[in-house]
Amino acid sequence: MGNRVSTVGLLRMPWLVETCKQVKILDDLKQNAGDRFPSSDYHPPDRMNWMSGLNSQRIHINKIVWPGTHDSATNQIGIPIITRPFAECQSLSIYDQLVWGVRALDIRVQHERKVCHGPIASYSIDVVIRDVKSFLSETQSEIIILEIRTEYGCQDPPEFDEYLVDQLGELLIHQDERVFGKTVAELLPRRVICVWKPRQQSAPPKAAGQPLWSAHSLRDDWVDTDLPLTKFESNLQRLSEQPPASSRKFFYRVENTLTPQTANMSVIVEPLARTMHRYARLFIAQCFSRGFADRLQIFSTDFVEEDFVDACIGFTQARIEGKA
Template identity: 65%
Template sequence: MGAHWSKQIQRQKAVIAEKKKLKKLQERFGCEYPGCDYHPPDRKNWMLSLDPERIQINKIVWPGTHNSATDKIGLKMITRPFAQCQTLSIYQQLVRGTRVLDIRVEENGKVCHGILTTYSIDAVIEDVKRFISETKSEIIILEIRTEFGRKDPPPVFERYLREQLGELLIHQDENVFEKTVAEILPRRIICVWKPHELPVSKVQNLFWSSGYLRDNWINTDLPATKFESNMKYLSEQEPVTRRKYFYRVENTVTPQADNPVVCVKTVTNRIHGYGRLFIAQCFSRNCINRLQIFSIDFISEDFVDACVGLTKARIEGKA
């Protein structure tokens, strides 16, 4: 028992030390960068505000959400705090400015996070289609994948996606990266479908395969460790103008089973407020031309503004 408590004390000391490290980094270098003072007049239509004819797909800094469809997962006040990564519905996230969705499914077509399940994928599709119907120029990256440790949905699931999203889908095509939003319209959704074992249909290349959305996720609840890991892996990528895939950085940390603090919000708050610091450090460390998808738990308006402001600076040649 004594060894267990000693380990817990050391873990808490490590967390405190890493939180201080990020705070000092922010105090020393600040969070300013080209575009940091920009706030889109309408987050629901921020791509339209920046002019679809000027926004090249590979120059967008895409605000994303991690475990996007977990707003109603589990039982409220019982299991939900251990799996909920967003409090907003998919529609509300899109209205706030989110443009990359991370949807995890299981064999029955329900959204899940680990062992907990929530509503059907139908609810996600309905929210996406509602948002699309209310906007004209917003492009969405919709990642749908089988959750780790779960079985794939049956083969008819892919047909369901085709039937629901068919005319909206931007077909898999590496030339898309160099096109502007205006050149892609009226198609609106890049759907990345990632089953574990099922082969992905190549009919008309409607879905983008897993290799077109990459990341280097590490399982840690230590914020400075995650921050520096994100920076390291990002710096190893090709610049966005030479890349033929999307690369995601997640400004998140993850509860650990051997730590007494296991509520997602409490843990992820250790890094949540350092999104702008990460962007500023990308400039300082000469890898800002590699940043593309930037995602977070419990997405905020400020996080969206940070990404949109950098996008604006890029299309104006300032970043």
């Protein structure tokens, strides 16, 4: 036992040293440069209706900083203590996330229409759809980006396009580049931008006017690392290479997350997530100070917290007020 523990400790040591080094650099940056930005002190009086609170007639879709969650439907996934710590990225239900102000969801499915994270499956996609519809029935002016993809290594659920259209029906905002220049009020009463990303390479892109949006309409650059500064700077670099949100005709997501790496024995999601939480506002502030705050659009996190949501809403308010 002693030899095994020592071996594990030796394997982790370089990663722990590097992680501590990177955390210190980020903490120093936060202390010296600060993590404030225009409207960073804004806190919505009602997160459940924050789009309405900012005036849906003034909020253009391409000016919103969408608070998002990564692997959104992983609450209750796996077996507690045994597999859940390795697969759970959110502790709140989809409905509760939306009530907290989340407006961009990342849903993974497998062949049997169950949500999943990697090989670990959970509840039916019906639960997600039910939560989305319940939330929308209780609000009037909130719009949601609902991205659903077939998880890597899984087969596409059969006839899933038809299922989504049947379930969401009149709530769907149809694919159209003109949507980006419209206000929330101009899109109502339709409420859901549903992006469906099947794994089948032969799946044709969705034509304009179709109820579901194509995979190319929501893009990101996933950085596979468990090192905070590496992720932070890589995200900034890749974001800086994007066109401004006001001119591009697709959504672009940045994920304020870290990815567990088995080689470093950093296999439990939540401690890594908590490490990155403290740098979310710093990331937005650095976008401003480095001159590309106009690029940020969807900003996602694991184990979402209210302060993360408030930061995104504050940034959105700054854009509406012409401060950013």
